Amino acid sequence: MTDQWVSFSRHGVAELVHLKGEIDLANANDIGRAIVARTTDANAVLIDLTAVSFLDSAGVRLLDFIVGDLDDRGKPIKLVVGERGAARMTLQLCSFRTDLLATDLERAAEELDR
Template structure:
């Protein structure tokens, strides 16, 4: 499955930026996760932009939990850009996800990570 429909990548200073969009759910979370891991393996820092996500189910939350856990274990900084409101932010808050990783704005998040 091609993941270009849901995930794209860019650089923001020292950070690898992952831009997710559309619906992230059981049907695509595994493939999206593989694409992300392949791209961020050597990254010094990671930004995951969720502001264009219209739906995030438990498979998407689990995907983010695994990625955050792996990066934490390797000592790599990460921020989840969730905006001020929206579906991804709401879902992550309902799941009591680590809000210390939340950022409202991609530029500010990149600056926090040294970008």
Template sequence: MTDQWVTFSKIGPAEAVHLKGEIDLANAHAIGRAIVARTTAADAVLIDLTAVSFLDSAGVRLLDLIVGELDERGKPIRLVVGERGAARMTLQLCAFRTDLFAVDLDHAAAELAG
């Protein structure tokens, strides 16, 4: 049922998570379960937020938990936030880790490849 907000693909060795629409308290938990189920065995993770139109505190908390889990397992992650947009603005306002930001999927994949 989360297909309307999250889809997945592979980009090189990374599992790419593509989020879209509004990510908020109503759907963050279900999206989180889908992401964890798909990325648990991933070597690296890209989370594409460029199609997110709204990101509330539940969405920010979800991203923080995913980043923390991947950091603990030593798995690289990049958040694709574009040059502007709702997700980038919200994450910047929350002082989220900008070292994880990438402008587009190509740059994110290249950074993870090394």
């Protein structure tokens, strides 16, 4: 049951993944399975991390796996991290790919359309 951490919707051509709360070792695998199941046939993926209050190394590995999988399949992805917050801070500390990070959803969606 991942509904408390992840939900899905559409934003233009992209599958929009909303993550919230704490993403850590206790739930990262379940969240990953839900995301992969929902995004397998997506043309593009937006992952909104602005409501994430904690992101540990398991969460970073999850995001890295999803990005790698989508890259391998030639599908664009953007991570919406806001101006500040737990997810943005953690991803910056881990030197995560900055070309994937966006401050807001509309900007991320526009970048996917390019």
